[in-house]
Amino acid sequence: MNKIVSKEYLSPNVVKFEVEAPLIAKARKAGHFVIVRVGEKGERIPLTIADANTEKGTITLIVQKIGLSTSKLCELNEGDCITDLVGPLGKATHIDNFGTVVCACGGVGTAPMLPIAEAMKKAGNHVITVLAARTKELIILEEQMRKFSDEVIIMTDDGSYGNKGLVTDGVEMVIKRQKVDLCVTIGPAIMMKFVSELTKRYDIPTIASLNTIMVDGTGMCGACRISVGGKTKFVCVDGPEFDAHQVDFDEMLIRLNGYKDIEREQLHKISPNN
């Protein structure tokens, strides 16, 4: 049952797991996610399926430690089991031959981008990936991304690797240089907001994969809701990908912080010094 078959650190706070889940491995498509729960008192959290191996019957999850549940998950080792794992959830990415596609990812957003870049490449697109992080050691999955991209542009806030600057600087550089047919962006909400504002100025269709707070992940609770084009949508069933130019990112940022105080308190459970 959902046994972890391998564990690998991609950066100090990012762990890659390969987990037994044969049915999900078979059913999943790029853009899908799962809900996992660690421990009998665990919380249900969403994670993108970064990759799958149908022969081995495994899926790959890439997790960034940011709070209680992700930390608990990252404490698990090879051979341990994940208490609950359900999926694949959400709508698969709309893959087509658009022409030139820019994949703009920040931090752990690279993980969910990986299967999308792969599918876009296979569909015949010219794929340009912009990989951004605060500093060099937080850049993850560069090698894998190179496999599926025609070009990879690295951006770091501190200039410790690649170009110095934000993800938007990298994207704008490409836009100024050549015609871009589609931009896909995944990362922290604030980053997606700025990418979206940039591509809107240049009138480039843009898709954002949203990482709202979720509970069930099946459309039952509405915890994940956001406004898209003035209408309320449930990210877990209507998304997670939406037309970025229609998304109310400010509202999303507020909603993401809805449980911040309680979560900070809970973190004491694992590390009293936090």
Place this chain on the structure above:
Amino acid sequence: MTNFNEERMQPWRVELRNSMKPKDRMEIARVKMPELDPEYRSHTMKEEVNLGLTPEMALMESKRCIDCANPTCVQGCPVAINIPKFIKNIERGEFLEAAKTLKETSVLPAVCGRVCPQEKQCEAQCIHLKTKNEAVAIGHLERFAADYERETGNISIPEIAAPLHKKVAAVGSGPAGLAFAGDMAKMGYEVVLFEALHEIGGVLRYGIPEFRLPNKIVDAEIRNLIAMGVHFVTNCIIGKTITIDDLLAEDYKGIFIGSGAGLPRFMNIKGENLVGIMSSNEYLTRVNLMDAANPESDTPVIKGKKVAVIGGGNTAMDAVRTARRLGAEKAMIVYRRTEQEMPARVEEIKHAKEEGIEFMTLRNPIEYYGDKNGRVTHMLLQVMELGEPDASGRRSPVEVKGKTELVEVDEVIVSVGVSPNPLIPQSVKGLEVTGRGTLVVNEETMQTSIPYIFAGGDIVRGGATVILAMGDGRKAAKGMNEWIRSFT
């Protein structure tokens, strides 16, 4: 009704009936359900409010039933439980026989005895009401018999027919799916029940709080089904993890859909996405399924001090009473009609009031306001009045022009109804669906437009009741069995 009558003429029944004059029976006062003290219980999360009847109380109450020749109460029960037979069994002290009588018809008597809207169903048709008396407390007695059987460790595993070596699937583990699974297992089918969540029970688990329906009651029913050979698969979403076609390929002969009405409705008014505003499904799921009120649990829940719950149904009552228990100083029901029109069970409304819940009726929220962090701080209520009756026969609320009220809140729970879960209807081609998103079935057999798919419960009815969902599950089992036998 013929066997009803035959049973009624059995010597023990006749003797019991004649042992006391109907007039004397009718003079006994209706039993009062012992309850936890309202002040105490509004601060305790999991203790059940109703404590159950003692055997003495149950005996006395059972004497009130005059064992009518034409028991109108039975017509009021959606599944036509043989009510006088089970009550007379209590009167003669055969409590286990009473439980057995209930189980001839209902697979969840301990649940229905607790949550059925009795006052609108069986008890509404009791003959006592015709003479301006209070109805026999059928629900309380039903709960008594079922609890007695369970608590004395006498739950009997029903006889299982010889294995047919035929597989059938149930989708969803609410009352509809559980009832279907039980009946099919009895007939000798190999039953696999798939549930999307990590726990079994549907709304009985994630919706209805423990202070009304303790988990141990649902657990006992599930243990029973496991003992009968039903196989449960949690964390499996049909239509996502595996498809209906996958099931067919694995040689399932029939599939029952009991996926419920899980989609919460919002009102789509300004400010509804502020932090602190959520659906009752989210609130109750956090507290019931995820145990968020327990400090050991990793799932957080907002514990508001001034909590408004929008709506007047059972779900709204459950949410507002939960908020009270989580420490709300002011817990309010905001409902656009009056108390008379509230769909909630009368007992829940009574209990809520005893627990200090405020009822703001003839009010409807039209906008929410928040602080700079996006947290809700106020709601603007439109004052309403009752107008002409609508299609449902209830007088519809209309705005009193220009009259609004601003009320301070720090948490709002929206409980204005649910829609059918669209997952299955969307994932199966050719499945006939109504405009409201419910599945179309043959009412006798519960068969859908696709012959091997049967359905029942909230996915067919929209938001309904536990007893109706249970009845549907049983009907579908019968229908599917006949259908499978018609070609094998």
